[in-house]
Amino acid sequence: PRMQRVFDTIKSGRFSCGDDVAHTQFCGLIDTMCNIKAAGTWDGDRYLLINDFPSYVEAQDRVDRTYADQAKWASLSIQ
Numbered sequence: 656p657r658m659q660r661v662f663d664t665i666k667s668g669r670f671s672c673g674d675d676v677a678h679t680q681f682c683g684l685i686d687t688m689c690n691i692k693a694a695g696t697w698d699g700d701r702y703l704l705i706n707d708f709p710s711y712v713e714a715q716d717r718v719d720r721t722y723a724d725q726a727k728w729a730s731l732s733i734q
Contacts, residue, residue: 658708662689 671678693699
């Protein structure tokens with residue numbers, strides 16, 4: 656569901672800022688990534704990014720929580 660919301664937001668034109676060429680390219684990229692019959696190939700999600708999206712979000716959440724603790728963040732950044 657979260658990935659679908661991301662795709663829907665991109666397809667809405669929010670990130671293409673009125674640039675029709677960019678919007679067409681963004682939509683084409685999403686269509687390619689969603690081609691499940693060709694997953695793992697150049698005609699689909701070559702690097703299986705959609706499959707990895709939940710773990711990316713979890714990792715970013717951990718980074719955000721760690722960053723909120725400035726002492727811990729500073730300590731980890733100089734190790």
